[in-house]
Amino acid sequence: MRPSARAVLSPRFLLWGRSKSSTRWNHGAATQQGRNSHGRNSSQWALAGLVTGFGGYALVSRLQSTQSDDANRVKYADNHAMIKGIKIIEETLGDHSVSWDKEEIQIHGYSELSTSNCQARPMAIVRPKTTEEVSFIARTCSAYKIPMIPFAGGSSVEGHFVAPYSGLSVDFSQMNKIISIHPDDMDVVVQPGVNWVDLNNTLKSSGLFLPLDPSPTALIGGMVATNCSGTNAVRYGTMKDWVVNLTVVLADGTVIKTRHRPRKTSAGYNLTSLFTGSEGTLGMITEITLKLATIPENQSVAVATFPSIRDAAATASKIMRTGIQMAALEMMDETQMKVINKNGGAGGRFWEEKPTLLFKFSGTLRAINEDVERVRAITSQNGGGNFELAKNEEEMHSLWAARKESLWAMLAQRPEGTQIWSTDVAVPLSRMAEIIDLSKKESSQLGLFSSVLGHVGDGNFHQAVMYNPDDPSQKQSVRDCVLAMVHRAVEMEGTVSGEHGIGLGKKECLLEELGPDTVGVMRTLKRSLDPHSLLNPGKIFD
Incomplete structure (x- = not known):
């Protein structure tokens, strides 16, 4: 381990575990409360107090020291301006394009599968149907400084679709068309709201399939955004190995296509890979060309x-x-x-x-x-x-x-009042048995439900623990267990996330793995493409 690695994560953490109020719909109230009650803007409020759960790896001292800089660099719309901008989107796209329903907003701002939740909620939900509509949404949100949070299948476990600064949830479920199938070229063009199981059922007669195997509820857009994998990764690789090109809407509404349709190219920067795995922080994906494999004999x-x-x-x-x-x-x-x-x-x-x-x-x-x-x-x-x-x-x-x-x-057996913490790491194959054995022994000593499972063919495993979020001693002990596993993976030259991504939950872990210079390059890319930090803000890094 690098000498400074533990210093990044060990001192002064925020309380982990979902607060009682985190399940209530907030309609952006936390943002307004942050302005009125504490004299902070929404960025400071969300960073200082809203991040909860095991995903809240952010350090209090680190946040306090950077709040003034962040406040000068990023300022989001207040509630009045957000509503005004979203109303313009609603009037332009039609009455049924935007939802203000409290229950829907709750679903789009909180996940029981994740410990990376926050108290704030999106102001509303928009469901575009075309790239042009997404471009209009981005232009409007850019003009009003409204955060945009892409939403796909909602199966993320690292808080990818929560809204720490409120804003507009952009739900891609209505962009669910298979645009074209090219069996002779072994590829397919789809919109981001296509479910991968439905896609494979459609492709079956052609003898082709997309070999990724994540949650059956996952949509292609979210799979690309998180570079997902699943059980078949040991043979077929991860999502990045199957994406040919992407159509992407940038923060200001600009629409780009990353490349053409051949399976190989050396033409310029690999923008396809840049957006694959970027978790919606660099652009919103509206069209995907995917390679296909032949169904095994x-x-x-x-x-x-x-x-x-x-x-x-x-x-x-x-x-x-x-x-x-x-x-x-x-x-x-x-x-x-x-x-x-x-x-x-x-x-x-x-x-x-x-x-x-x-x-x-x-x-x-x-x-x-x-x-x-x-x-x-x-x-x-x-x-x-x-x-x-x-x-x-x-x-x-x-x-x-x-x-x-x-x-x-596991979810069916979860006792009432408990929360499930689940995350993953990956290490080189030669260290896999050691880290799984040690992690299993440590979690077994918690006196709580704990379990280990994983995609051991490529050194990737998951650990799940059920705990009472209202019990400080349980939160503390599970937090220590989590950090021990993450530290150990980094010491073994592994990664803090094999397939779940960083999201809201593992920002400080990413910093431990890659160091400030490498993460600084990522920040530079983010500022270049999204200078006002409107696209999925608070994810990957603050």
């Missing part, structure tokens, strides 16, 4: 249990180092398997309550059979038992159901 799934989580993780590393082309390699600890059984099982069955690896194979039948036997042998040599291979497609879906239903099973 055959697939199969197997599972195996292990005496310890370290044995399971070590086995996964050994399998990857042999060069076997796994389609997916997932791990679930014994707690996950217990939760699934308590929830009635998965795939029509109950499971052994032991650390479990789930393997997915694809290719020709001969190649699959060879890979299965190699994996079976490595598993047996490393203490694995009860190796079970699906005999048909029905059994394949049955075995894989345990992994796909894990999050929903």
Whole structure:
């Protein structure tokens, strides 16, 4: 670890855990309260006090020292000006384009899947249908200095769509058209509101598919903005590997297209990659061209249990180092398997309550059979038992159901009044077993529900803890556990986020991983494209 790394995160944190008032709709009231009650503008108010939950890694001392500079650099519209600007958008796009409904605003400003929430809420929600409408929204918001917060499927766990400065939630769910399919070129052009499961169902007859595999509720725009991945990443990579070009609306309403449609190019800067993973902070994505893969000729799934989580993780590393082309390699600890059984099982069955690896194979039948036997042998040599291979497609879906239903099973078992903290890190494969074992042991000592699962084929794992946000001792102990895992990942030359992104929740963690100079380059890019910090402000860095 760099000598200064711990100093970034250790002292004087804001209280973590959702406050009781964070579930109430605010209609931008926090912004106004910040001006009237404390003499601060909305930027200072939100930074000083609204960021709550485990996502609130921001330091009080750091915020206080930068508030005056931030206030001079970024000033947002007050409530009156926001309403005036949004009314212009509503009048131009039509009465049904903007919603002021309290329940809808609550959904667009708070997520029970995330600990990175805040008390402020968007002023309203707009649902554009075309790039031209998004451009008009951006021009109007730029003129009135109204923050714009892109919203896709709402499945983010790092607070990507919350609104710490109020503003306008730009919901892309109505931009849900598949614009064109080019089977001979193996690509497709879509709007950001297309659901990836629906897309693959449409593509099935062509023999092609988009191989990313995040939450089934995820929309393509959010998947690009967060550079998502999922269970298939070990074979197919992450979202950045499948994006050919993007149409993007900048903060001032300018519309750009990052490149043309060939699969390779050396023409200028790679703007496609710049916006992929930028979490809506540099531009709003309105059209995406995606590469497609051929649907595998055959697939199969197997599972195996292990005496310890370290044995399971070590086995996964050994399998990857042999060069076997796994389609997916997932791990679930014994707690996950217990939760699934308590929830009635998965795939029509109950499971052994032991650390479990789930393997997915694809290719020709001969190649699959060879890979299965190699994996079976490595598993047996490393203490694995009860190796079970699906005999048909029905059994394949049955075995894989345990992994796909894990999050929903945890939420179904969550005690009333508790909150789930879930985040991820990734490390080089050689350190994976060590960090998973240590993180599991530390979280098990909390006396709370804690569980480890992950995409162990590429060194990425998730940890979930349920805690009472109104209990200071629980918040403190879980906070310490979180920081220990993050510090350890950085020490191992890993990353503080393998696939969830930074959002509101991991800004100081990003600073620890990359250092102020690298983050400073990101800030420079942000200021160049969005000088008034109107696009998803408060995310990635303050």
